[in-house]
Amino acid sequence: MFALSLALVVGVVTGLRAMTGAACAAWAAYLGLLPVAGTWLGWLASPWTAGILTILALGEFVTDQLPSTPSRTVPVQFGTRVLVGALAGAAFGTYGGAMALGALAGALGAVAGTLGGAAIRGRLARSFGRDRPAALIEDGAAVALAILAVLVLR
Template sequence: MVALSAVMLGVVAGLRSMLAPCVVSWAAWLGILNVDKSPVAFMGFHWTHIILSVLAAGELIADKLPFVPSRKAVGPFLVRIVSGALCGATIGAVHDGLVAYAALGAAGAIAGTLGGAAVRARLARAFRRDWPAALLEDCAGIAIAVFLVQAMRQG
């Protein structure tokens, strides 16, 4: 289940690059993920979850704007991979597998980036506009992230 959580948080990072680290930092700050004395201890610092919450909210708004570059462009794609790797590493720090889980998070981010773009494009065609598809993508990312944190919390 832990490995699957790392992959799925990577997928969320592929959908929204700041959403997954935001949720993981909240989990660390609330003590759901104990990352104290690990290389990713900063994920549990007081200001980390606040800063990432602001960035995630901004991304949810900015994503709907027409001038935002494609997530498949080099820069945004790399940000999503790093974001997924960070989330995986944070989970891995709790389970003594920081590097392996970082790789799983990065792989999930690649899948989420490419798969999310394809699904959103299909939904946008079905709706005949992008905005409803973008909102559905937001809801899916939030729901997956919240579910994963609840699963971590319970076991």
């Protein structure tokens, strides 16, 4: 149950920032906190994977601020978040020996993070009168949840 809760949390992170959830799973695998060796997710434990996904996550923080960035709820963006959430959730599911259930929890968390994050960010942006502070708060929440998910594995 603990692993599925973490898979759900990393799914929410993925709904907020897709690459942050992926980087979170990669770092947890690279640090040896997730038993992905010998599974189809073994590639997540590579330092190259963790590094590349971290660079992509940092890039996503920048591109999210651009006015030309499409909404996370358009089909391609939404679908990507659900797929990445399922992948990250599967990785966290290995912690409890429930990779398939972890994938499901990660996908459900990504749906919740995508829709809930968009709604909360919209409300925050309206209260601030602009989007940037709301986006930065969302960035911080995604990073904090990702770090928490990794730290509780230790």
